[in-house]
Amino acid sequence: MKILVVDDTEAILLLISRFVEALGHQALIARNGQEAINVWRQEQPDLVLMDVMMPVMSGPEASVQIKAEAGATWVPIVFVTGVGEENALADAIERGADDYINKPVNFRVLEAKLKAFGRTLDLNRKVREQSQTLADYYERAEEEKRVVRHLMDQMVNSERLADPQFDYWLSPAESLSGDLIAAARTPGQALHILLADGIGHGLTAALNVLPLTQPFYSMTEKGYSITDILFEMNAKIRQVLPIGRFVCVSLISIDEVGGTVEIWNAGMPPIQILDQQRQVVRVCSSSNLPLGIVPSHSLDLVPERIYYKQPGYIVAYSDGLVEARNAGKAEFGLPTLLDSLSQSDDRQMLARVQAEFLQFLDGEQHHDDVSLVVARFGMDVQAAKTELEVQAVEARFDEISADFNLLAECSWRYSLILSAQELRYVNTIPFMMSFVKEIKSLAHVQSDVFLILTELFVNALDHGLLLLDSAIKTQPDGMEEYLAQRAERLANLQEGRIEIDLMGLKYKDAEVLKIRVKDSGEGFDWSNAFQTPVSHTSHPSTAFGRGISLVRALSLKVQFNGLGNEVEVYYLPAPSPKH
Template sequence: MKVLLADDAEVVRLMVGRLVESLGHELILACDGLEAVERFAKTQPDMVLMDVLMPRLDGAEAGRRIKAVAGSRWVPVVLITAVEEVNKLADAMELGADDYLIKPVNFRILEAKIKAIERTLELNRKVHEQASKLAEYFDRAEDEKLVARHLMEQLVSRERLSDPQLHSWIAPAESLSGDLVAAARTPGRVLHLMLADGIGHGLTAALNVLPLTEPFYAMTDRGFDLADILVEMHHKVCQVLPAGRFVAVAFVAVDFTRHRIEIWNAGIPDLHLFGANGELLKRWPSQHLPLGILPAPSLSLKTEHYVYNQRCNLVLCSDGLLEARDQTGAVFGMARLVEACAGHLPADALTRTVKALDDFLAGMRCHDDVSLAMIDLDPAMVPLQPAAAALGALPSLTDAKWRYDLSLGAEQLRHLHTVQYLMDFVAQIPPLRHAHANIFLVVQELFLDALDRGLLGLQPDPADDTDSVVRYLLEREQRLSQLQGGHIDIALSGYDVGDHGMLRICITNSGEGITSSGTEHHSRPNGLAIASVRALCASLQFDDSGRMVEAYYQSGRFDVPH
């Protein structure tokens, strides 16, 4: 330790100096206050021993200047004073001196003070080192958060949250949110909405929900249904996250054409469906354990279905909203959420809920991440129908540029994702890529028609009754599981017709057939989907037996540049 000793009395400098050096410290001497300040600036000692009364500059002012030069570094200043200099000593202590000694100096006391200060300086040094490490860690953590935030924004595809039927809001408890709201449309225009809540909050919780994004978006883009996506998300969570980590998830699929909602809730607060007049139409509590708890074979994929027949608002939120506490410890609760949402359209309901939470908290921060999502469901809103394609001359079947045939038996029909499998092939044909969504809708509806009505012999798909829809889906699942024979043949072929191309889709089933006229295929209750297919296609024809349907979709030419 370097010790600066400033005193105008040579005898004091000699006696005190010898003690300092005998304790193993480096000694720096000054004869007055002004010299003490100059020596301090040059040598940067660790401790200052200084007389109060000195020529040119007294100890009080010298100590103040030394403290100013030291800045944030703590340098203890110990003053040496006579009893009659008490007032000067008080002034010096107010200016920043740390301790004092009364003349004549007691060398035992001085030795003890120097050792005490040495211990304090060592502790102070360690504190500074730790503070420096903490500051470095904080800077590094902030950089990592910036990277993580950028990564989350890229993976979450926030631009998809601009869906006109969706309104959402997230308020993280820290810089990153462990809540995730993700939305995307299938090629068939079904809206998939996921609200996920990772355990904890901040960066750790945010990393917990990230594994869900890739299967959610990738499989939704390919047209997989809710159950298939859940299986893959559960697999990802179990594969990526450490033991003990899990993610609560609410997954909603909305088919705006058929006015149907499908819901799977695992650990998220109750979902609410409010009517236009504020009445509660339906409530969906959690029915499953969060993803990552159960082994994959034990995951329940049972979903709930609902058919809406009026303008309504579907509301989802994380527990961070309901458990937000004000200054008195009261929670925001479900009643306040219902009051803000009931009887209001989603955009207004979301604004009212955010304001209600702000007023409730009165400037306090939420202790957990908050997320809120609402879907505007309006049966009067008819999905946009594509313009009917102009019908030109149909191509000769022998002039196909390419052909792709697929025959599926009972086992394949039970387990193969047929439409997605076909669309993977279609995506490899350059002229068809831009029409992926339209072709998906055509293939999906015609395939389901062949399977349900042709092979399984189901009655027309109900459109406006929840119980009937549930019974229909259960009957479909049962008949498919018991299917022993029969097959569906699918043939895709591409033709060049003039300056455009034509895709032929032919689907044949080996069922008993539907002995009805072709018009009845378009007047049945689920005819909206078939009407969309007809609007998309240049030609759509069912044969008299009801076992075969042939559709032509107009596209670009199939010549691929070399």
């Protein structure tokens, strides 16, 4: 230790400082209070042995000054007192001195006291170091949280959450949420909603769910099915998270054009399907392991499919909502949630649940992240259809008369030929969409191009090569049957090929997209199916009719060639929005 010895008597000063040095410490000396302060400022000793009565400045005065300057650093001050100085001593100890030793100094006692202070000083230093480290950690953690929060805000893309088709509510337990809600639309306008819950809450949970966003957005934009997206998300989670970390996920797809809802639930509470009166008509329980535990190929990624005839609601939530407890340890519970949903009207469902939840908690904090999504289906379908048909009726008749076959010059061309073997596994349309996205004149009409391509491709594959009968679809449970047959026939497809051409044709000032799809099948009697003009196909009785009329409504011209196994579609992109 570095010890400052203060005394105005030279002999005592010498005696004590020598003794201190003999014990292996470093001794500094001062002859009065003022000197003591000066030396202390320069040398910052660990401990001070201070005389009480001294000229210039007394020991107690100096010790008050030193204690004040030392601040949070503890500098033990031990008074060396003569007889008759008890009052001054008591006063000094009250004002912050730490101990005293009587004159004449008993060196055995002094040695013991120095040892004791040495131990306490060590302890004190350790505590201060630890609290400093703790403060550093705290600051760093806060900074990290800030960065992650920013990152999450960016990646979650709240703009796309502002979709009239659903409402959501997310209330984190800490500053960061381990629940994630994301939404995006495919080029065909199907709405994908992702609700995910990482382990725990706060930073680690937030980090767990972040890897989901990238595959979700990019694959949805290209029109991949939720099965494909889940495959990628699981692979991603397994790749980036350590063992023991996983993410509960529900992924919902609402396709208003096709009238289908697809739901896949892994580890999230049962998703409730409500009818228009907000009564539960169906429950989609978790039937899968959460993402990140087993390899993608051992997961059953086929979603539950619902073909709806009536409008309704999908209610998805995290366990933090139903398991929240108030001061009385009661659980909010699913019945309360369903009850408050059934008692509210359409636009207020979420607000009502929020209000009841707050009332239930009654000022208590919830300890897990709370999230809730209420999505509507079947409500906008009439509007969507009408819009499409109005557009169709207003079709550009002058342009239909133009003979596009003369437009042989194309500014670009993209051709793709797939044989049976590739058709079995290539996800053709999303693959082509990544090209379409790059073409400037098409970037803003991806959705139309996606719809047309999908319809033409599905016709070529399902009817041209797989020889499926659309009539199956109209039977009860027909859609399931149709898809099952389709999967089976596709898996066994041995022969056949499909050619797809995309061409950019210059027409007046615009670029017209020509799409040609040809399959190696036998074709069909297109003249029969194609007689009715567009305006009369507004109530197609079969899904097949709907497909073709959709393409006709979107494009300038649809032309079947030869046997009907080749179709050409001309599409004029709407002018791109001005920036």
